[in-house]
Amino acid sequence: MQLIIESLFNGVAIGSVLLIAALGLAIVFGLMGVINLAHGELMMLGAYSTYVTQLIFKLPALKPIYNAYVIVAIGVAFLVSAVVGILLERSVIRRLYGNPLETLLATWGVSLILQQFVRSVPLAYGTGIAIALLTGLILPILLPKNLYKKNRAHLVKFGTWSVSALIGVISSSGLSATISKLGRASARNVDVTAPAWMRGGFELWGITFPMTRLVIIVITGIAVLSVTWFLNRSVWGIRIRAVTQNRSMSDCLGISTETVDVLTFGIGSGLAGVAGVAISLLGSVGPNVGGSYIVGCFMVVVLGGVGNLMGTIIASFCIGIITDLIGAGRLLTIWPQMPAPLASAIDFFATTSMARVLVFALIVIFLQFRPAGLFPQKGRMVEA
Amino acid sequence: MTLLEARNLNTYYGESHILRDVDLSVRHNEMVCLIGRNGVGKTTFLKSLIGLLTPRSGGIFLEGNPLERKPPHQRARLGIGYVPQGREIISHLSVEENLLLGMEALPGGLNQNKKIDSFIYELFPILHKFLARRGGDLSGGQQQQLAIARALLGSPKLLLLDEPTEGIQPNIVQDIETAVKRIILEKGIGVLLVEQHLHFVRQADRYYAMQRGGIVATGQTEDLSQAVVDKFLSV
Numbered sequence: 001m002q003l004i005i006e007s008l009f010n011g012v013a014i015g016s017v018l019l020i021a022a023l024g025l026a027i028v029f030g031l032m033g034v035i036n037l038a039h040g041e042l043m044m045l046g047a048y049s050t051y052v053t054q055l056i057f058k059l060p061a062l063k064p065i066y067n068a069y070v071i072v073a074i075g076v077a078f079l080v081s082a083v084v085g086i087l088l089e090r091s092v093i094r095r096l097y098g099n100p101l102e103t104l105l106a107t108w109g110v111s112l113i114l115q116q117f118v119r120s121v122p123l124a125y126g127t128g129i130a131i132a133l134l135t136g137l138i139l140p141i142l143l144p145k146n147l148y149k150k151n152r153a154h155l156v157k158f159g160t161w162s163v164s165a166l167i168g169v170i171s172s173s174g175l176s177a178t179i180s181k182l183g184r185a186s187a188r189n190v191d192v193t194a195p196a197w198m199r200g201g202f203e204l205w206g207i208t209f210p211m212t213r214l215v216i217i218v219i220t221g222i223a224v225l226s227v228t229w230f231l232n233r234s235v236w237g238i239r240i241r242a243v244t245q246n247r248s249m250s251d252c253l254g255i256s257t258e259t260v261d262v263l264t265f266g267i268g269s270g271l272a273g274v275a276g277v278a279i280s281l282l283g284s285v286g287p288n289v290g291g292s293y294i295v296g297c298f299m300v301v302v303l304g305g306v307g308n309l310m311g312t313i314i315a316s317f318c319i320g321i322i323t324d325l326i327g328a329g330r331l332l333t334i335w336p337q338m339p340a341p342l343a344s345a346i347d348f349f350a351t352t353s354m355a356r357v358l359v360f361a362l363i364v365i366f367l368q369f370r371p372a373g374l375f376p377q378k379g380r381m382v383e384a
Numbered sequence: 385m386t387l388l389e390a391r392n393l394n395t396y397y398g399e400s401h402i403l404r405d406v407d408l409s410v411r412h413n414e415m416v417c418l419i420g421r422n423g424v425g426k427t428t429f430l431k432s433l434i435g436l437l438t439p440r441s442g443g444i445f446l447e448g449n450p451l452e453r454k455p456p457h458q459r460a461r462l463g464i465g466y467v468p469q470g471r472e473i474i475s476h477l478s479v480e481e482n483l484l485l486g487m488e489a490l491p492g493g494l495n496q497n498k499k500i501d502s503f504i505y506e507l508f509p510i511l512h513k514f515l516a517r518r519g520g521d522l523s524g525g526q527q528q529q530l531a532i533a534r535a536l537l538g539s540p541k542l543l544l545l546d547e548p549t550e551g552i553q554p555n556i557v558q559d560i561e562t563a564v565k566r567i568i569l570e571k572g573i574g575v576l577l578v579e580q581h582l583h584f585v586r587q588a589d590r591y592y593a594m595q596r597g598g599i600v601a602t603g604q605t606e607d608l609s610q611a612v613v614d615k616f617l618s619v
Contacts, residue, residue, distance in 0.1 A: 235494045238481050242474050249472040252434050254460035254489035254538060 006207055007330050008321070013213040015320025016220040019313060020278050021293045022300040023223055024271030026312040030301050031244045032264055034093055035100055037107040039297060040290025041114040042085055042269050046077035046276020047285040048118060051190050052127050053077075055179050067195040070277065074219065077273035080130045083137060084114075085269020086262055094261070115287040119187040124179070128172025136164035189286035198281070216278045223274055224313060230267075231309070240264050244307070303363055305373030315374055319359055327355030385447055387412050387574040388433070388542050393442035395425075395432045402428045403439070404598040410542060410574040415564070417577045417585050417605065419616045420594035426578045427469055429594070430544050433576075434466040435459045446542065460489040465540030469547050469578075471531040475520025479511060482519045482534055489538030504533045507563040525556035532560065536567060542574045543567070549581045561587060580617055 021043060028036050050073040056062065057069035088110060096103045118126065139160040198215055201208035231237040242250040243260045251257050279289060300319060304311025325331060329350035332343060349358045367373070388410040395403040402425045410416045420426050431437040433444060435456035444451040451459050460466070474482055483504065487497040505512040508529040514522060522530060528548055535543060545564070549557040561584055568575055579585050591608055593601040593616040601612060 238477070238484060238494070239488075241477060242481075242485055245474050245476055246472060248436055248456070249468065249474065250485070251456040252436065252460055252466045252468070253485050253534070254457050254493065255485070256457050 002205065002207060003330070003333060005205070007324055007328070009207070009209060009213075010328065011321030011324040012317060013217060013320070014323050015317035016213075016217045017278060017282065018296055018300050018319055019316035020216070020220040020223060021272075021275040022297040022312055022316055023220075023227060024268040024275065025297045026268075026301050026304070026309055027227070027271065028265060028268035029298070030307045030309070030312065031240065032261070032268070033100075033306075034097075034265070035104045035107065036088075036093070036268075037104060037294065038088065038111040038114060039107075039269075039272050040292075040294035041111040042081045042272035042290070043276040043279060043293060044118070044285070044287065044290040045084055045114065046081045046273030047192070047280035047289055048123065048126070048190075048276070049073060049077040049080045049130075049273065050277045050280040051192050051285055052123055054192055055181060056175075059178065067197055070195060070198070070215070070281075074274055074277050077277045078270040079134055079273070081273025081276065082266040082270030083130065083133045085272070086137075086266045087133065088269070089262060089265040093265070111290070115290075118287045120185050122176060122185045123181075124172045124176035127175055128168040131171050132164045132168025134164075135167050136161050139164060187287065189284040191284045192280040194281055212281050216281065219274065219278055223271060227267075227271070228309065236260075236263060299360065299363055302367065303373050305375040308373070308375045311373060311375035318374075319363075322362070323355050323359050326350065326358055327352050386410070386445075387414075387447060388576065389443075389445040390429075390433065391443045391445070393429070393432060393439050393444070395428055395437055395439045397428075397437075402597050403432065404596070406442070406594075406597070406599055408576075408592055408599065410576050412541075412574055413568060413572045414590070415568055415575040415577060415588040417579055417588035417591045418594060419579065419585060419591055421616065424594045425597040426594055427546055428597075430466070430468075430546050430576070430578060433459075433544060434464055457488075460538060460540075461491075463489075463539075463541035465489070465535030465538050465543045467528075467531045467535050467543070467545045467548060469550065471524075471527045473519040473522070473527045473530055473534075475518065477519055478515065479517050479519055479522070479530060480515040482530055483511070483515075483537055486534035486537030489540070501537060504537060507536075507566065508533055508559070525552040528552055528556070528560065529563075532563065539571075540573060542576065545575060545577045545579075547578055547580065549579065549584055557581065557584070582613065582617060585613075585617070 024042070025036070025039050028034050028039065050070075053073040053076050054069050057066045057072070088107075092106050092110060093103060096106060140157075143156070143160070194212055198211045201210050202214060203209075231240060239250070239255050239260050240263070242253070243255060243257050247257055250260075275293075279285075279293065300316045301312055303319070304313070304315035326346070326349050329347060331346050332338060332350075338346070349355055370376070386409045388408075390406055390408045393403050393406040394401070406429060408416075408418070408429075418426050418429065428437060432439050435451070435454060439452060442452070446459070446462055446464065449462065451462070454462075474485065477485070480500070483500050484494060484498075487500075488494055490497045510526055511530060511533055514526065519527065519530060532545070532548065548560055548564075552560075564575060564577075565587060567573060577584070577588060585591065586605060586608070588605045591603065591605050592599050593612060595616070601616075
């Protein structure tokens with residue numbers, strides 16, 4: 001019993017990390033059909049946002065509420081990655097819709113740029129840019145509409161962007177002056193330390209559940225629920241689903257497909273940022289951290305069936321549980337009298353990296369038989 | 385003022401010239417029928433009006449407003465309801481969601497309009513029964529009714545109907561005819577109909593006949609002679 005609960009918990013924990021990482025991709029790749037190789041780098045930005053938020057919360061003024069930084073970081077990471085994602089969509093991907101190969105190359109290029117950016121630019125500058133972009137995008141929503149009368153619209157726009165740039169410059173110089181770690185560029189990995197309440201474990205039925213993993217499971221659960229609610233119940237969800245399925249007709253019905261694209265991409269990228277918070281709690285954060293997750297993300301989305309959110313959820317938990325069964329050598333514990341050759345084979349794969357190899361091999365074999373994944377789209381609309 | 389006016393419209397698919405100097409107008413409260421054999425450019429013309437295709441030259445005016453530079457969603461919001469050939473129901477969405485999407489064309493869009501006007505169910509009672517079903521699971525005739533209802537929920541000034549009776553069982557054809565006539569009478573909108581079904585064509589006030597991408601004949605429908613019908617309808 002204890003064994004089943006423990007391996008189930010570990011499997012779900014591994015699955016949650018995969019799921020939170022793949023959730024954004026399920027929207028960007030699954031729903032929009034955009035192959036975004038920079039998705040991993042958006043996660044990396046989310047992880048760095050967590051790091052920066054943590055350092056800011058160490059300042060004397062915010063020290064009393066230091067323990068709450070993770071919750072704030074989720075919001076910050078979502079916004080930062082969403083803004084960078086929107087910028088990427090508007091500047092690069094928009095021009096390449098319908099050209100998967102070019103999109104793949106262009107987004108790979110963007111991923112290299114982002115990696116080098118965090119290596120060679122001090123984090124304070126990056127934060128300043130993010131703050132400037134964020135204020136620049138949010139100010140027009142806050143300002144009263146009648147400011148944007150025809151002849152002065154350009155002037156107001158110019159004004160808001162200059163104000164945001166100024167805010168960005170001030171905050172970046174302020175940050176680099178007060179927090180020395182943010183002031184210099186560094187290619188070295190950084191560590192996010194979990195707040196006190198997240199260390200240690202939670203004991204139940206003689207099993208210890210590590211707190212960080214529980215937190216990640218909770219974050220994943222909330223993210224999945226809110227995405228499901230958003231897509232199925234909100235007005236924008238209806239629009240997104242309509243545009244995904246029939247772009248030209250949605251346009252004829254009065255839906256601005258461009259706005260829908262920007263929003264969908266922004267949400268997908270924002271979720272990558274949230275995933276970044278989760279991975280920053282698991283290990284150290286470096287410029288290459290996204291690369292180690294991106295392949296897994298694509299695997300999960302393809303295995304679940306492209307365009308099917310439910311499939312992504314189930315696929316990630318399946319992979320999680322199987323990885324744990326193989327990686328922790330649990331099969332041997334379950335069946336100790338296993339014949340020796342089989343036992344040694346299983347023992348060979350009972351490490352984290354070898355388990356990944358085996359799981360990927362299994363996925364490849366599985367996809368030979370079911371190329372459309374676990375839950376392919378069915379019905380007469382598929383051909384149409 | 386004329387509701388819709390197309391002037392000297394020329395549309396190309398790549399290098400092939402499809403529409404040649406098409407002039408056509410629709411007034412308020414009027415049903416106009418565009419007839420012609422398959423492949424002469426009727427659907428291309430409707431697509432140019434809604435904005436799915438961009439004419440190379442010529443003008444489109446809705447109550448005097450030039451439309452030809454506007455994307456489809458703006459034309460829909462200005463008052464063009466489009467019921468395409470093949471209906472284009474969003475198949476994974478429920479019937480109710482499909483109807484809701486029709487209200488995107490209203491001022492304020494879906495954010496400010498959440499209630500489906502019940503006159504739709506008077507016109508097409510079947511839709512009320514199937515609200516929770518997926519659009520793609522309806523039969524062809526039901527999908528056609530849904531597509532028309534969806535277009536009407538945007539309170540269009542002009543309704544474009546592309547072969548609404550194609551491949552549909554006769555009793556539903558009758559329902560659709562009655563519904564379209566009733567909308568014109570009650571709402572005072574204009575309808576531009578592309579149709580092969582002679583009985584439906586006869587309901588229109590005026591006709592335009594198209595051949596090889598150009599308008600070759602026009603007049604009152606009651607003057608539509610058998611000779612013209614034989615020439616332009618593939619019945």
